[in-house]
Amino acid sequence: MQELIFERPHTLSWRETPDPSLEADHEVLVRPIAASTCDVDQAVIRGASPFTGPFAIGHECVAQVVELGPAVRDLSVGQVVSVPYHRCCGHCAACEADLPLHCERLGKGMIPSYGFPHAGAWGGMFADLVRVPYADYALVPLPPDVDPLAAVSAGDNLSDTWSTTVPHIRARRDARVLILGQGGYGLYAVQWSVAAGAASVTFVDDDAGRLASAETLGARAVPYPDVASLTPAYDVVVNARAGSEPLQRALRLAAPGAVCENVVIFFEDVSLPLFAMHYSGVHFHSSYCHARTFMPQVLDELARGTIDPRLVESELVRWEDAAEALAEPSSKPVFWRP
Numbered sequence: 001m002q003e004l005i006f007e008r009p010h011t012l013s014w015r016e017t018p019d020p021s022l023e024a025d026h027e028v029l030v031r032p033i034a035a036s037t038c039d040v041d042q043a044v045i046r047g048a049s050p051f052t053g054p055f056a057i058g059h060e061c062v063a064q065v066v067e068l069g070p071a072v073r074d075l076s077v078g079q080v081v082s083v084p085y086h087r088c089c090g091h092c093a094a095c096e097a098d099l100p101l102h103c104e105r106l107g108k109g110m111i112p113s114y115g116f117p118h119a120g121a122w123g124g125m126f127a128d129l130v131r132v133p134y135a136d137y138a139l140v141p142l143p144p145d146v147d148p149l150a151a152v153s154a155g156d157n158l159s160d161t162w163s164t165t166v167p168h169i170r171a172r173r174d175a176r177v178l179i180l181g182q183g184g185y186g187l188y189a190v191q192w193s194v195a196a197g198a199a200s201v202t203f204v205d206d207d208a209g210r211l212a213s214a215e216t217l218g219a220r221a222v223p224y225p226d227v228a229s230l231t232p233a234y235d236v237v238v239n240a241r242a243g244s245e246p247l248q249r250a251l252r253l254a255a256p257g258a259v260c261e262n263v264v265i266f267f268e269d270v271s272l273p274l275f276a277m278h279y280s281g282v283h284f285h286s287s288y289c290h291a292r293t294f295m296p297q298v299l300d301e302l303a304r305g306t307i308d309p310r311l312v313e314s315e316l317v318r319w320e321d322a323a324e325a326l327a328e329p330s331s332k333p334v335f336w337r338p
């Protein structure tokens with residue numbers, strides 16, 4: 001099959017690799033029909049991560065089921081499904097505690113995600129076939145009226161942004177939201193925050209296109225250099241901007257009793273403004289997203305038209321053009337094949 005390989009910064013290529021085959025009766029094979037990159041992929045492609053190529057990249061897709069293991073009961077060939085970026089069994093103590101990234105069967109050691117060097121033979125999602133274990137649990141069928149291109153990130157960024165905004169906004173009256181963005185993630189967070197009824201949404205970025213998009217989506221847009229002029233008046237703060245300085249600013253801008261969600265993966269320790277945090281009593285949470293836990297709710301929201309994620313799509317690209325298009329990725333490119 002053809003699989004997209006991250007070779008080295010700004011260089012990707014399609015390589016011929018062996019077709020995966022079912023190795024357990026709970027597995028299925030799926031064929032991705034739409035895929036995207038998240039902010040982490042884009043950091044990898046820019047060379048701003050410790051992950052060096054070559055390895056199969058991609059961990060956001062919507063796919064069609066092509067082959068079922070004999071124990072699979074709830075899926076059928078041809079069905080269109082959202083694929084979580086991580087593998088999980090659904091039955092162990094960690095999965096039952098809604099911590100599927102720490103799945104006792106599949107999550108030993110590194111986060112069990114597709115599309116990274118440690119994914120090994122599981123590969124990435126820019127591929128003709130992807131093998132999914134414990135598929136009855138892992139895969140979430142798309143509701144009938146949901147556009148696969150709208151749901152392309154339901155297995156990662158859409159669920160992640162939902163989890164870092166919506167429950168916090170619903171738990172507070174008149175929540176004032178601050179989002180520090182650097183890619184598509186921040187704009188999805190704006191969409192969910194506005195839809196959840198936030199009293200205000202302030203979006204900080206340094207990209208003119210994303211700042212304009214955020215305003216169109218209902219946020220107040222603030223260029224990153226102006227972040228110093230903001231005062232600590234935010235009840236829900238989401239940091240999706242790399243570097244220690246944005247994280248420290250995010251934490252300092254928390255209002256008393258706020259929650260601050262950090263979604264940037266820091267590969268080194270950074271100092272935190274603990275005196276300011278101690279004063280505000282901010283609840284700080286930094287984590288990968290247990291995406292599978294949130295996917296059914298997110299797909300249900302898409303079916304009800306709560307948000308239209310395609311407003312965040314920066315370009316729609318033919319599948320076969322992914323290697324060239326991703327060499328200089330835009331905020332939220334979506335790739336598809338009929």
Ligand SMILES: [Zn+2]
Binds near residue numbers: 041085156
């Ligand atoms: Zn991701």
Ligand SMILES: [Zn+2]
Binds near residue numbers: 093094095096104
């Ligand atoms: Zn498990």
